[in-house]
Amino acid sequence: MSEQRTINGAQWLARALAGTGMTHVFFVESCMRRTLMEFEDLGVARILAHSEKAAAYMADGYARIAGKPGVCMAQSVGAANLASGLQDPYLGRSPVVALTGRKEPSFQHRNSYQEIAHAPLFAAVTKFSAPVDSTTELPRLLRHAWRAALADTPRPTHLDFCGLQGDVIELGETSEPTVIDPEARQIPAHRPVADENDIERAAAALTAARRVAIVAGDGALASQAGPEVLALAEALAAPIATTLGARALIPSRHPLAAGVPGGYSAPPANRIVHSAELVLYVGCDTGDQVTLNWTIPPLATKIVQIDADPLEIGRSYPNTIGVVGDPKASVARLAQVIGRPTRDRGFAEEAARIVADWRATMAPLINDDRSPIRVERLCAEITKALPADGILVADTGYSGIWTGTMIDFNGAGQTYLRAAGSLGWSFPASLGAKCAAPNRAVLCFTGDGGFYYHLAELESARRCGIAAVVVVNNNSGFGQNLTGVRRIAGNRPGRGEALVRFGPTDFTAVAKSFGVRGIRVERPGEIALALAEALGAGEPVVVDVVTDIEPRAPDPWSPGVRT
Ligand SMILES: Cc1ncc(C[n+]2csc(CCOP(=O)(O)OP(=O)(O)O)c2C)c(N)n1
Numbered sequence: 001m002s003e004q005r006t007i008n009g010a011q012w013l014a015r016a017l018a019g020t021g022m023t024h025v026f027f028v029e030s031c032m033r034r035t036l037m038e039f040e041d042l043g044v045a046r047i048l049a050h051s052e053k054a055a056a057y058m059a060d061g062y063a064r065i066a067g068k069p070g071v072c073m074a075q076s077v078g079a080a081n082l083a084s085g086l087q088d089p090y091l092g093r094s095p096v097v098a099l100t101g102r103k104e105p106s107f108q109h110r111n112s113y114q115e116i117a118h119a120p121l122f123a124a125v126t127k128f129s130a131p132v133d134s135t136t137e138l139p140r141l142l143r144h145a146w147r148a149a150l151a152d153t154p155r156p157t158h159l160d161f162c163g164l165q166g167d168v169i170e171l172g173e174t175s176e177p178t179v180i181d182p183e184a185r186q187i188p189a190h191r192p193v194a195d196e197n198d199i200e201r202a203a204a205a206l207t208a209a210r211r212v213a214i215v216a217g218d219g220a221l222a223s224q225a226g227p228e229v230l231a232l233a234e235a236l237a238a239p240i241a242t243t244l245g246a247r248a249l250i251p252s253r254h255p256l257a258a259g260v261p262g263g264y265s266a267p268p269a270n271r272i273v274h275s276a277e278l279v280l281y282v283g284c285d286t287g288d289q290v291t292l293n294w295t296i297p298p299l300a301t302k303i304v305q306i307d308a309d310p311l312e313i314g315r316s317y318p319n320t321i322g323v324v325g326d327p328k329a330s331v332a333r334l335a336q337v338i339g340r341p342t343r344d345r346g347f348a349e350e351a352a353r354i355v356a357d358w359r360a361t362m363a364p365l366i367n368d369d370r371s372p373i374r375v376e377r378l379c380a381e382i383t384k385a386l387p388a389d390g391i392l393v394a395d396t397g398y399s400g401i402w403t404g405t406m407i408d409f410n411g412a413g414q415t416y417l418r419a420a421g422s423l424g425w426s427f428p429a430s431l432g433a434k435c436a437a438p439n440r441a442v443l444c445f446t447g448d449g450g451f452y453y454h455l456a457e458l459e460s461a462r463r464c465g466i467a468a469v470v471v472v473n474n475n476s477g478f479g480q481n482l483t484g485v486r487r488i489a490g491n492r493p494g495r496g497e498a499l500v501r502f503g504p505t506d507f508t509a510v511a512k513s514f515g516v517r518g519i520r521v522e523r524p525g526e527i528a529l530a531l532a533e534a535l536g537a538g539e540p541v542v543v544d545v546v547t548d549i550e551p552r553a554p555d556p557w558s559p560g561v562r563t
Pocket of ligand 1: 399448
């Protein structure tokens with residue numbers, strides 16, 4: 001038998017990661033230098049970021065588009081920054097693999113310069129986090145971290161390499177084959193079909209109920225269950241709402257589309273889901289945001305819940321029939337069992353009227369030709385400009401509400417990624433998304449407050465030639481927070497506005513100083529041309545759209561406030 005040749009850890013790591021098809025890695029110097037040199041020879045692009053948090057967000061955007069892990073790396077002192085960047089991918093269920101360096105055992109427990117304990121930092125933001133103490137353990141642990149990141153529910157994982165820069169692991173030797181996942185699996189890693197008895201119980205409950213609403217979530221999106229959910233909705237004549245994250249799962253203009261329910265929503269979806277007799281959740285957590293603190297639907301509502309993760313079943317709604325399996329495969333089977341029952345279309349028609357009435361109230365704002373620009377108008381222009389396979393990456397807060405309520409998606413080819421809650425996430429995430437899909441248009445929608453967080457990544461975008469378009473809704477402040485501070489300030493002089501106002505800043509001037517093209521837009525009639533120029537530029541562009549802080553984004557309908 002021929003003896004297996006040994007290679008060092010850096011060679012193993014670079015070859016194994018490149019072997020997964022990974023095209024980009026996101027990092028801040030100084031870490032894994034030998035591995036990064038190896039990547040150069042293997043054609044993996046090394047995206048040097050300006051903060052570890054931004055590197056994590058880039059890896060998140062990359063992972064969500066690639067459907068497989070995005071990798072970010074930092075040295076020991078950068079570990080805390082990197083961990084803070086894993087909160088959003090953790091909440092957003094994104095398979096980010098984080099690699100850090102940690103000083104050798106002889107440096108531990110004796111006031112080491114620059115280092116605190118890493119394990120507690122990563123405990124809350126990963127599904128699996130482990131030290132790698134020797135190179136011989138590296139292949140096994142990386143394979144596990146990779147599998148764990150991809151397996152339901154996808155979430156970040158972390159390996160802490162011995163050596164400040166991971167160098168002890170890089171220098172050791174291994175004779176393992178340079179393979180992480182021979183099957184090159186993507187999300188969802190597996191597609192189990194739910195138990196037939198559970199499917200039959202669910203089918204009976206669904207066909208017995210007259211007013212069924214579907215709420216499809218991020219798990220349905222990850223499973224690419226759009227066509228199956230639509231087919232089932234048609235068979236049941238059931239309106240379909242989606243979580244904000246799953247907004248692009250179905251065509252926004254489909255006759256059964258009800259919009260996004262919960263806290264970040266326009267009125268129709270909450271009214272529709274609230275008045276359902278039975279709600280079918282598909283790949284959807286029943287957390288506070290999508291249920292408006294468990295009031296949409298009311299807690300006593302009958303629920304059928306399909307989820308790949310059994311822990312989600314009945315977590316918040318007691319009256320739940322659980323169906324555990326891959327959403328796409330299990331909804332397909334459920335639709336087969338249900339067939340084409342005769343259905344009363346009354347609820348679907350009522351829902352369509354609610355949506356149409358709301359759209360009619362929005363029409364004057366969408367067509368408003370005055371300055372300052374209305375964000376509703378900006379969103380309508382983005383709907384028109386986004387290519388059929390375009391990717392929209394939205395920040396949190398109002399950026400999530402505006403894009404989730406006022407931008408329509410084709411439900412076939414377009415992708416919508418949203419921050420899971422961390423302000424500033426969208427710009428670095430959009431750069432990662434563009435790295436994963438260089439041939440698709442990537443448009444980031446952010447407020448100025450969100451954009452300020454990671455402005456320095458404009459330099460990375462230019463240096464690395466990452467041609468994402470950033471649309472800044474520039475209202476010179478934390479617009480979403482204005483209502484809240486005013487409520488608390490009451491009649492105080494200034495009404496608390498100093499807490500939320502900044503600027504005015506011209507982001508085109510900021511962009512230009514980084515060598516990035518900037519287009520300033522102050523009138524509604526200029527938006528379309530600016531978007532066309534930016535999307536056709538083939539280089540990073542900042543479109544700085546001057547808006548006003550006063551107009552409020554759509555407010556959710558709540559059962560306490562009946563309109
Ligand atoms: C890390 C983090 N800090 C604070 C917040 C709270 N927050 C949510 S939205 C928002 C204001 C957003 O302002 P901007 O990005 O300018 O958008 P606008 O509301 O003006 O459209 C803030 C401060 C948050 N979500 N994340």
